[in-house]
Amino acid sequence: MRLFSRKTVVPVLRFSGPIGIVTPLRPGLSMATTAEAINQAFKVSKTPAVAVIVNSPGGSPLQSSLIFRRIRQLSNETGKTVYVFCEDVAASGGYYLAASGDEIYADTSSIIGSIGVISAGFGFTEAIKKLGIDRRVYASGDTKNQLDPFLPENAEDIKRLRAVQRDVHDAFIGIIKERRGAKLSGPDQELFSGAFWSAPKAMELGLIDGISDVRTKMREIFGDKVRLKLISKGRGGIAGLLRRQPSVWHAAQGDMANPADFADGLIAAIETRMLWSRFGL
Numbered sequence: 001m002r003l004f005s006r007k008t009v010v011p012v013l014r015f016s017g018p019i020g021i022v023t024p025l026r027p028g029l030s031m032a033t034t035a036e037a038i039n040q041a042f043k044v045s046k047t048p049a050v051a052v053i054v055n056s057p058g059g060s061p062l063q064s065s066l067i068f069r070r071i072r073q074l075s076n077e078t079g080k081t082v083y084v085f086c087e088d089v090a091a092s093g094g095y096y097l098a099a100s101g102d103e104i105y106a107d108t109s110s111i112i113g114s115i116g117v118i119s120a121g122f123g124f125t126e127a128i129k130k131l132g133i134d135r136r137v138y139a140s141g142d143t144k145n146q147l148d149p150f151l152p153e154n155a156e157d158i159k160r161l162r163a164v165q166r167d168v169h170d171a172f173i174g175i176i177k178e179r180r181g182a183k184l185s186g187p188d189q190e191l192f193s194g195a196f197w198s199a200p201k202a203m204e205l206g207l208i209d210g211i212s213d214v215r216t217k218m219r220e221i222f223g224d225k226v227r228l229k230l231i232s233k234g235r236g237g238i239a240g241l242l243r244r245q246p247s248v249w250h251a252a253q254g255d256m257a258n259p260a261d262f263a264d265g266l267i268a269a270i271e272t273r274m275l276w277s278r279f280g281l
Helices: 031-044 063-076 093-098 125-130 155-183 200-203 214-222 237-245 245-251 259-277
Strands: 011-016 049-056 083-090 105-107 111-113 196-198 227-230
Touching: 011 031, 031 063, 049 063, 049 214, 063 083, 063 093, 083 093, 083 214, 093 111, 093 155, 093 200, 105 125, 105 200, 125 196, 196 200, 200 214, 214 227
Parallel strands: 011 049, 011 227, 049 083, 083 105, 083 111
Antiparallel strands: 111 196
């Protein structure tokens, strides 16, 4: 007679926030901040699957690729199925992460897609003229100062940037086609235009497999007794930050002895706000 029934334990990884925007006070998503948790999730013994929750408006293509590839490598090595669940947004780099799943689900109100590449900035040439600022730059290399926001736009610089963007976009498209394959039902011009959709439309286009959430779907697959185990990123919070970056202590205490931390945090906050605001959040 069995006194205890064995429960299936499914480890859960949560990827939330912009990708690659990392400062001492804002540790975003990167290979460095997620590798430990990813490895732990796939080490949970006798579990047939790993669940991944994604809530990200995107960010660094490189960091998106590194995280994606680590998940796929470990999935292939262990034979474990990866189920991805999108929350508010899985767009751009966020959808790149979602593509690591063997199956992708989302809420009806989730925003999915934005399969494209974008570069944004500001031009300050008129501003420094009005302020009477004489800027001096000394560089070795004819294109070292390309895309400098304090110089007028240069057609050759833009041409180079667009060539890089095409390469990155093509790589992104290749991953989505590889992962979603015959499930994709829309024309390339629509799917890979950088547009984004609500989850029902994304399901029509084959970008996701269904409408569900992690608890509901895991119970459907593994039964009502399934247990979800959230895998943390390791030492985090203020204490973890202080261990990794002592200067954070001064910033937390209001000490402006190191204003670079404050400036980095402010810039990161602006970049983060801009990424989320693209999707009305």
